[in-house]
Amino acid sequence: MAKVVVIGGGWAGCAAAVTARKAGAEVVVLEKTDLLLGLGNVGGIMRNNGRFTAAEEIIALGAGELLAITDWATRHKNVNFPRHKHAFLYDVTKVEPLVRKKLAGMEITIKLETRAVDVKKEGASLKSIVLADGSTVEGDVFIEATGSTGPMGNCLRYGNGCAMCILRCPSYGPRISISQRAGVEDLLGQRGDESYGAYSGSCKLAKHSLSKEIMEKLDREGVVIIPLPAEDINVGKLDYKVCQQYALREFAENLILLDTGYVKLMSSYYPLEKLRKISGFEFARYDDPYSGGKGNSIRYLSMAPRNNALKVEGLQNLLCAGEKAGLFVGHTEAITTGSLAGHNSVRLYLGMPLLELPRGLVLGDLIAFANERIKTPEGLKNRYTFSGGQYFQRMIVQGLYTIDVEAIEKRVERMGLTDIFNEKII
Amino acid sequence: MGITNCIDAGTEYCPCYLAETGECIMCSQLQGKVFCDCINWRGVCIYQEYIWNNVQSKERRPVHACRILEQKEIAPLVTLLKIQVKRTLARELNQPGAYVFLRAPAYPTFFDLPMSIMSADERAGIIEIAVQKRGIKTKYLLQQEGQKEVLLRGPYWNGILGLKYLKSFQKGKALLVVRGIGQAPALPVARKLLQGGNEVEVLLDRGRIEVDFTGDLFRKMGCQVREKELLKREDFTITEETLIYLRESFLQRGFGLIYGGGSELLHQGISCLLQEVERKVYFVCSNNAQLCCGEGVCGSCQTRLADGSRVKRCKTQLEPLSIYGGR
Numbered sequence: 001m002a003k004v005v006v007i008g009g010g011w012a013g014c015a016a017a018v019t020a021r022k023a024g025a026e027v028v029v030l031e032k033t034d035l036l037l038g039l040g041n042v043g044g045i046m047r048n049n050g051r052f053t054a055a056e057e058i059i060a061l062g063a064g065e066l067l068a069i070t071d072w073a074t075r076h077k078n079v080n081f082p083r084h085k086h087a088f089l090y091d092v093t094k095v096e097p098l099v100r101k102k103l104a105g106m107e108i109t110i111k112l113e114t115r116a117v118d119v120k121k122e123g124a125s126l127k128s129i130v131l132a133d134g135s136t137v138e139g140d141v142f143i144e145a146t147g148s149t150g151p152m153g154n155c156l157r158y159g160n161g162c163a164m165c166i167l168r169c170p171s172y173g174p175r176i177s178i179s180q181r182a183g184v185e186d187l188l189g190q191r192g193d194e195s196y197g198a199y200s201g202s203c204k205l206a207k208h209s210l211s212k213e214i215m216e217k218l219d220r221e222g223v224v225i226i227p228l229p230a231e232d233i234n235v236g237k238l239d240y241k242v243c244q245q246y247a248l249r250e251f252a253e254n255l256i257l258l259d260t261g262y263v264k265l266m267s268s269y270y271p272l273e274k275l276r277k278i279s280g281f282e283f284a285r286y287d288d289p290y291s292g293g294k295g296n297s298i299r300y301l302s303m304a305p306r307n308n309a310l311k312v313e314g315l316q317n318l319l320c321a322g323e324k325a326g327l328f329v330g331h332t333e334a335i336t337t338g339s340l341a342g343h344n345s346v347r348l349y350l351g352m353p354l355l356e357l358p359r360g361l362v363l364g365d366l367i368a369f370a371n372e373r374i375k376t377p378e379g380l381k382n383r384y385t386f387s388g389g390q391y392f393q394r395m396i397v398q399g400l401y402t403i404d405v406e407a408i409e410k411r412v413e414r415m416g417l418t419d420i421f422n423e424k425i426i
Numbered sequence: 427m428g429i430t431n432c433i434d435a436g437t438e439y440c441p442c443y444l445a446e447t448g449e450c451i452m453c454s455q456l457q458g459k460v461f462c463d464c465i466n467w468r469g470v471c472i473y474q475e476y477i478w479n480n481v482q483s484k485e486r487r488p489v490h491a492c493r494i495l496e497q498k499e500i501a502p503l504v505t506l507l508k509i510q511v512k513r514t515l516a517r518e519l520n521q522p523g524a525y526v527f528l529r530a531p532a533y534p535t536f537f538d539l540p541m542s543i544m545s546a547d548e549r550a551g552i553i554e555i556a557v558q559k560r561g562i563k564t565k566y567l568l569q570q571e572g573q574k575e576v577l578l579r580g581p582y583w584n585g586i587l588g589l590k591y592l593k594s595f596q597k598g599k600a601l602l603v604v605r606g607i608g609q610a611p612a613l614p615v616a617r618k619l620l621q622g623g624n625e626v627e628v629l630l631d632r633g634r635i636e637v638d639f640t641g642d643l644f645r646k647m648g649c650q651v652r653e654k655e656l657l658k659r660e661d662f663t664i665t666e667e668t669l670i671y672l673r674e675s676f677l678q679r680g681f682g683l684i685y686g687g688g689s690e691l692l693h694q695g696i697s698c699l700l701q702e703v704e705r706k707v708y709f710v711c712s713n714n715a716q717l718c719c720g721e722g723v724c725g726s727c728q729t730r731l732a733d734g735s736r737v738k739r740c741k742t743q744l745e746p747l748s749i750y751g752g753r
């Protein structure tokens with residue numbers, strides 16, 4: 001039986017585990033913290049703009065398990081906020097236990113508090129992953145979904161220092177780039193000024209620390225927009241932000257709050273002192289990152305060169321997913337690359353041709369487009385997401401964006417890919 | 427080289443001079459690289475500590491002027507020193523592998539001599555050290571008639587390699603193979619193993635110093651002690667009888683950890699034997715680095731490992747088999 005080792009239990013790693021398991025592999029997920037989903041534990045936005053199209057394509061391809069969970073945990077459907085339409089906001093506090101249960105039910109082995117630090121190789125082939133305690137985990141095919149965020153030294157060199165985000169590096173140890181350890185150099189995302197990395201795009205406030213009026217409006221409508229006093233508007237901060245779909249003037253001129261269980265404040269960080277001067281925020285405090293008044297995690301410092309089937313270049317049996325696979329933003333994007341990498345891990349084991357999703361699907365087009373762009377200097381300064389920015393524009397221009405579920409199902413069917421991720425191939 | 431640890435990582439003496447010069451043993455950001463590749467994580471971000479410390483190393487270990495409470499020659503070659511220190515320092519030194527640098531106040535810093543701690547009394551603030559008279563430094567340290575004071579720099583902790591095995595070994599059987607002056611630093615080793623609920627047996631060879639000054643102390647702690655000639659007089663390889671005894675101890679008597687407290691030749695002999703024996707036995711040994719500065723600066727303790735990498739033995743917590751296996 002093929003043994004697939006997934007390194008990193010974020011959304012991408014979980015999605016990869018699901019499709020690898022469905023394709024017939026024995027799967028083990030190595031996760032350094034005590035939670036699956038990684039930064040996804042503080043996410044919450046699905047189906048906004050082109051993510052709706054992507055989510056429905058994923059479901060039609062047969063990898064809808066994780067989306068079923070986020071849809072189930074959704075608190076607000078079809079929310080609109082500046083330049084974003086029909087967003088689903090799920091309750092982040094509900095989702096992780098359900099994902100864990102789902103994976104366990106599929107007999108996927110989850111090893112929490114298990115940090116990968118190195119690889120053992122034979123030629124261009126990985127033999128095993130070395131863990132922090134010196135032990136090893138052997139496998140036939142490996143999927144790296146370690147993300148690109150942190151660790152502390154990077155957040156310090158390229159940001160304002162460790163802001164104590166949900167990844168909790170001081171408690172669980174730093175992320176290690178597995179592909180780099182295997183000898184394949186990482187690619188690095190840049191900001192407009194060509195410095196490296198970018199800030200995570202939002203911070204989370206404890207809901208009950210805000211005024212009753214704000215809380216009630218959030219509970220009712222899912223979104224609250226509060227214009228900022230002119231002296232507090234800092235448009236320059238948008239340049240540093242990961243999420244270019246939210247790096248918009250409206251986001252600098254207003255406090256945009258979304259109800260994701262926490263109050264998601266759509267700003268990388270915001271000094272607490274200033275925040276508390278705004279009416280309704282007098283008692284505000286951060287839940288993620290704890291030092292959201294000072295900084296946020298730094299991302300995009302570790303991408304592997306890969307092909308459109310998500311195999312890492314230069315290594316025979318390593319695939320990648322999530323931010324490791326490119327300058328992607330968001331869970332839908334992570335589930336996209338994760339699902340493909342998981343499925344392809346079994347094809348790779350069997351020596352079958354790897355699946356490349358066609359560019360007639362937004363999923364295939366995003367993966368291929370991001371890969372073209374990452375090879376250009378300007379492309380390294382951009383981010384790729386179905387929900388906005390350059391790529392959503394492209395979706396519209398190419399006629400790929402639709403919220404017609406039936407049309408999406410037909411599109412997938414026409415390409416002969418309906419339920420392909422449900423096929424057991426071993 | 428795999429995962430290595432700096433003994434000082436995360437202590438109040440970290441980051442050190444090596445961080446300032448881009449030679450940190452642990453942190454890729456402090457090795458001249460500009461990204462984290464933190465395979466040696468020890469619980470703190472050294473780069474962060476460095477930046478928070480205004481981009482400089484922490485204050486170095488102070489030199490304390492300490493009173494010598496007792497200087498007793500117990501054999502022509504061995505003198506026991508009891509030294510009064512601050513209780514904090516005694517506490518920091520009360521662990522296996524701890525050592526300090528000593529020198530007589532009248533002499534310059536290059537007389538500094540690394541000496542292992544034989545015992546440390548945290549309450550009274552007294553440490554005990556056994557000095558073997560050997561060369562210039564030891565002779566000058568001991569010859570001062572009526573000397574009341576000694577200069578002490580410390581604490582240092584890397585006197586033992588394989589510390590992680592020593593700290594995690596529990597409810598098993600451990601064998602201490604000690605020779606000559608190597609008896610002294612084996613006492614804290616025995617104490618640690620006994621605290622872990624282990625049965626401890628000591629094979630003791632008087633060696634060159636021709637005195638057993640620890641046998642009773644081991645027995646008092648609850649160890650079983652056997653006097654045995656460990657090394658042959660002619661070529662300093664392990665005697666046949668000892669080899670047979672060790673092999674039996676591992677294979678038939680269930681010993682799961684061996685501590686070597688002696689010369690490089692003793693450690694090499696143990697290492698060879700462990701590679702033959704078809705059973706996992708943890709190997710811990712005294713760190714016989716060349717006398718050096720203790721700070722990873724002077725370079726005299728640099729050692730080349732089997733894989734070609736070079737390490738500073740005074741600060742790097744190494745796997746003993748990486749030095750003695752296959753070199």
